[in-house]
Amino acid sequence: MTKEILLSLLNEKKYKSIHDVLSxxxxxxxxxxxxxxxxxxxxxxxxxxxxxxxxxxxxxxxNDQREHLLNSFTNQEIQHILDSMYTDDMIDFxxxxxxxxxxxxxxxxxxxxxAEINKxxxxxxxxxxxxxxxxxxxxxxxxxxSEALARIKKVGIESETIYTCYVIERRKLVGVVSxxxxxxxxxxxxxxxxxxxxxVFSHTTDDRExxxxxxxxxxxxxxxxxxxxGLIVGIVTFDDAIDVLTEETTEDMQKMAAMVAxxxxxxxxxxxxxxxxxxxxxxVLMLSASVTGMIISKYEKxxxxxxxxxxxxxMLMDTGGNCGSQSAxxxxxxxxxxxxxxxxxxxIIWKEFRVSLLVSAVLALANTLRIYIIYKDLALAVVVxxxxxxxxxxxKMVGCTLPVLAKKLKxxxxxxxxxxxxxxxxxxxxxxxxxxATIMFDIQ
Amino acid sequence: MTKEILLSLLNEKKYKSIHDVLSxxxxxxxxxxxxxxxxxxxxxxxxxxxxxxxxxxxxxxxNDQREHLLNSFTNQEIQHILDSMYTDDMIDFxxxxxxxxxxxxxxxxxxxxxAEINKxxxxxxxxxxxxxxxxxxxxxxxxxxSEALARIKKVGIESETIYTCYVIERRKLVGVVSxxxxxxxxxxxxxxxxxxxxxVFSHTTDDRExxxxxxxxxxxxxxxxxxxxGLIVGIVTFDDAIDVLTEETTEDMQKMAAMVAxxxxxxxxxxxxxxxxxxxxxxVLMLSASVTGMIISKYEKxxxxxxxxxxxxxMLMDTGGNCGSQSAxxxxxxxxxxxxxxxxxxxIIWKEFRVSLLVSAVLALANTLRIYIIYKDLALAVVVxxxxxxxxxxxKMVGCTLPVLAKKLKxxxxxxxxxxxxxxxxxxxxxxxxxxATIMFDIQ
Numbered sequence: 001m002t003k004e005i006l007l008s009l010l011n012e013k014k015y016k017s018i019h020d021v022l023s024x025x026x027x028x029x030x031x032x033x034x035x036x037x038x039x040x041x042x043x044x045x046x047x048x049x050x051x052x053x054x055x056x057x058x059x060x061x062x063n064d065q066r067e068h069l070l071n072s073f074t075n076q077e078i079q080h081i082l083d084s085m086y087t088d089d090m091i092d093f094x095x096x097x098x099x100x101x102x103x104x105x106x107x108x109x110x111x112x113x114x115a116e117i118n119k120x121x122x123x124x125x126x127x128x129x130x131x132x133x134x135x136x137x138x139x140x141x142x143x144x145x146s147e148a149l150a151r152i153k154k155v156g157i158e159s160e161t162i163y164t165c166y167v168i169e170r171r172k173l174v175g176v177v178s179x180x181x182x183x184x185x186x187x188x189x190x191x192x193x194x195x196x197x198x199x200v201f202s203h204t205t206d207d208r209e210x211x212x213x214x215x216x217x218x219x220x221x222x223x224x225x226x227x228x229x230g231l232i233v234g235i236v237t238f239d240d241a242i243d244v245l246t247e248e249t250t251e252d253m254q255k256m257a258a259m260v261a262x263x264x265x266x267x268x269x270x271x272x273x274x275x276x277x278x279x280x281x282x283x284v285l286m287l288s289a290s291v292t293g294m295i296i297s298k299y300e301k302x303x304x305x306x307x308x309x310x311x312x313x314x315m316l317m318d319t320g321g322n323c324g325s326q327s328a329x330x331x332x333x334x335x336x337x338x339x340x341x342x343x344x345x346x347x348i349i350w351k352e353f354r355v356s357l358l359v360s361a362v363l364a365l366a367n368t369l370r371i372y373i374i375y376k377d378l379a380l381a382v383v384v385x386x387x388x389x390x391x392x393x394x395x396k397m398v399g400c401t402l403p404v405l406a407k408k409l410k411x412x413x414x415x416x417x418x419x420x421x422x423x424x425x426x427x428x429x430x431x432x433x434x435x436x437a438t439i440m441f442d443i444q
Numbered sequence: 445m446t447k448e449i450l451l452s453l454l455n456e457k458k459y460k461s462i463h464d465v466l467s468x469x470x471x472x473x474x475x476x477x478x479x480x481x482x483x484x485x486x487x488x489x490x491x492x493x494x495x496x497x498x499x500x501x502x503x504x505x506x507n508d509q510r511e512h513l514l515n516s517f518t519n520q521e522i523q524h525i526l527d528s529m530y531t532d533d534m535i536d537f538x539x540x541x542x543x544x545x546x547x548x549x550x551x552x553x554x555x556x557x558x559a560e561i562n563k564x565x566x567x568x569x570x571x572x573x574x575x576x577x578x579x580x581x582x583x584x585x586x587x588x589x590s591e592a593l594a595r596i597k598k599v600g601i602e603s604e605t606i607y608t609c610y611v612i613e614r615r616k617l618v619g620v621v622s623x624x625x626x627x628x629x630x631x632x633x634x635x636x637x638x639x640x641x642x643x644v645f646s647h648t649t650d651d652r653e654x655x656x657x658x659x660x661x662x663x664x665x666x667x668x669x670x671x672x673x674g675l676i677v678g679i680v681t682f683d684d685a686i687d688v689l690t691e692e693t694t695e696d697m698q699k700m701a702a703m704v705a706x707x708x709x710x711x712x713x714x715x716x717x718x719x720x721x722x723x724x725x726x727x728v729l730m731l732s733a734s735v736t737g738m739i740i741s742k743y744e745k746x747x748x749x750x751x752x753x754x755x756x757x758x759m760l761m762d763t764g765g766n767c768g769s770q771s772a773x774x775x776x777x778x779x780x781x782x783x784x785x786x787x788x789x790x791x792i793i794w795k796e797f798r799v800s801l802l803v804s805a806v807l808a809l810a811n812t813l814r815i816y817i818i819y820k821d822l823a824l825a826v827v828v829x830x831x832x833x834x835x836x837x838x839x840k841m842v843g844c845t846l847p848v849l850a851k852k853l854k855x856x857x858x859x860x861x862x863x864x865x866x867x868x869x870x871x872x873x874x875x876x877x878x879x880x881a882t883i884m885f886d887i888q
Binding site: 024025026028149152153156157161162163179180183184196197198200215216217218219221238239241242243245246249250253254256257258259265266267271272274275278279281282283285286289290292293294296297300303304307308310311312313314315317318319321322323325326328329330331333334337339340344347348351354355358359362363366367370419422423426430 | 791
């Protein structure tokens with residue numbers, strides 16, 4: 001259904017038809033459709049969504065629309081939505097709402113859920129605790145498979161996933177068992193005989209990115225979360241892990257392009273915030289590029305004698321920047337997906353060194369030939385060619401070293417990317433270039 | 445268990461203990477442990493892995509190790525491993541092996557599986573068909589829940605996921621039902637009464653990236669795949685989707701850093717391949733940067749009169765490059781995660797224009813002040829300041845426009861990134877700078 005059809009049905013007061021059509025769509029698509037509506041149409045249309053699906057649609061909606069809906073809802077409606085949301089979706093939502101909206105909401109929720117939410121809200125923004133959900137299926141070692149299935153039938157509807165069940169003894173997690181295993185085992189088999197005692201877990205205070213990476217590595221559906229005493233307090237599900245991986249990659253890319261990371265969507269971010277996120281690094285890098293400029297002005301004599309020297313500055317700078325950013329990107333991404341580690345340091349340097357020899361030889365040859373053919377000046381061709389070789393080697397060495405060192409120093413490798421490396425390489429390449437030129441052309 | 449402990453147990457011939465310890469680990473970790481072994485120890489240790497787990501461990505191993513194992517295995521062992529692998533894992537594996545290894549392997553497999561595999565191998569590398577698996581649970585509309593559960597019990601062990609079951613009528617997919625729904629419904633309920641008739645699906649020939657994005661959007665566990673006649677031929681599971689998303693992002697980042705995309709791991713890629721992947725763009729960009737250089741040489745007179753002009757070239761070039769890459773990165777990533785679309789074109793341009801005004805004003809002010817204080821030359825300060833404003837605006841406009849246009853032209857937005865934009869912006873900024881300078885300093 002398109003927005004136009006929806007609005008025209010709404011105009012004709014064909015509410016029953018809207019209800020029927022919406023019931024055919026899944027929650028994500030309904031939320032997308034709602035996002036195109038004006039605020040005034042939002043509450044009426046939202047009320048036409050099936051009760052069972054409303055909370056899920058609400059989970060997927062944009063923040064400004066949700067805030068608007070809350071203001072037009074009765075207490076009872078709010079109660080119903082909140083009761084039907086999973087804890088992790090509710091936390092996401094509460095974290096995004098302003099404090100004056102959150103307070104009255106929390107008063108609408110039963111005290112047990114409120115206590116849970118308050119606890120999760122207190123975990124740091126980047127912690128596993130902040131993305132976990134507290135609804136999961138608990139089983140006990142001495143249950144039979146049929147008892148376990150009966151329990152799932154009873155509590156399953158309220159659990160975000162039933163596909164991994166957690167076997168608990170005195171609140172300690174002693175094993176996990178998949179719904180698949182339960183479904184293909186005979187009724188009287190004991191849980192303790194089919195559960196896996198070797199399982200991967202995470203702690204509430206761990207970095208959410210590390211937890212998300214475990215999903216990529218092991219491909220599981222849910223990850224149990226333990227508190228500081230080793231008791232199970234929640235689970236993280238794979239859909240949240242995908243979101244975390246996507247967000248963290250976006251943040252990495254923003255940092256690599258010299259911006260302050262920002263997880264709001266591009267269009268929703270204000271012009272002022274966009275400018276603020278970009279200006280800091282631009283100022284820092286502009287200042288350091290000015291240092292390169294000052295170095296150039298020291299060689300005024302050189303380009304007074306050979307003015308053509310100036311015209312190779314852009315080519316040297318760009319080539320250095322591109323070579324550095326190639327190496328930095330490969331290493332930063334390799335570190336991010338756990339393909340590279342600090343222990344590979346020397347292997348990386350040795351590989352990049354050989355690559356830089358090959359690449360610089362080709363680039364230098366192409367340039368030397370071009371210059372010799374166009375300007376018939378062998379000395380100039382040699383100066384530029386040799387400068388390229390040095391620049392490429394320096395660029396690739398700096399580009400591969402800085403991210404690995406940053407990782408070792410527990411800094412984010414992503415901020416060691418192209419812009420910073422370009423600025424460093426610029427300075428080096430300019431010095432190399434003019435040093436070689438002054439020697440070759442015998443300029444005092 | 446560390447590699448050292450494993451090797452010392454192996455040395456002491458304590459095979460039973462190795463077997464017992466390995467049975468406590470999950471397949472991913474065993475594969476990681478094996479990756480540290482020398483080839484000669486590989487086959488003996490692999491044979492100590494429980495039979496049930498061996499195929500899974502094999503799925504996670506590195507290609508060179510797998511090829512080595514195949515050569516030391518008996519036909520019977522190969523048969524066992526291949527029979528226990530899921531189709532999608534087997535396809536991954538076969539795609540990675542050289543042709544002379546694949547042929548005898550296919551002869552070892554039963555003809556039905558072989559036919560399936562051959563079909564999947566024929567789908568394009570980037571197609572949904574190439575990542576799908578053919579093992580899934582089929583149910584029928586008139587089954588009861590208890591009949592469905594009995595069926596899962598029977599075929600479940602061979603299905604990669606049982607958590608979404610597919611309801612089929614004359615090979616047509618008519619609905620999907622989750623294992624959760626089955627487990628919480630009463631035994632005599634009919635499948636057709638609880639199945640969802642509105643479901644999302646993909647076609648074998650669709651781009652695998654588009655399918656993977658649907659997992660991110662909808663958060664489901666599996667996606668049904670239909671052939672050209674609308675019949676269900678397989679499913680894609682979420683773990684493969686996560687892998688595709690990770691690979692595609694890595695490829696985007698490589699393209700954005702002016703490299704040919706390569707999905708082999710950094711350390712496994714040879715120096716020669718690394719160099720080959722990087723040299724093409726470096727040559728192209730070096731050539732275009734030379735154009736910028738030629739433009740500079742046209743203004744020899746300007747920097748003969750005011751030599752200081754040369755020293756601001758690096759700052760202008762770097763600032764332009766950084767501003768352009770900021771905009772390009774935000775837009776490319778926004779397009780990749782479906783947050784931005786071609787329809788947002790004018791919104792994006794208008795936003796970037798305002799951001800560039802704000803940012804350039806701050807940068808120009810900082811520079812003008814710095815230059816005036818250091819050199820006490822107002823004309824020079826104005827020339828540089830005004831050039832920065834123009835450069836930043838051009839950089840941000842080019843940076844945001846090219847990726848969106850590439851998307852519209854069905855090209856990959858990622859290749860419109862920093863390096864290409866930097867080169868374009870360089871040329872513009874140099875022209876602007878010297879034009880303004882020649883006017884201000886009245887140079888003919």
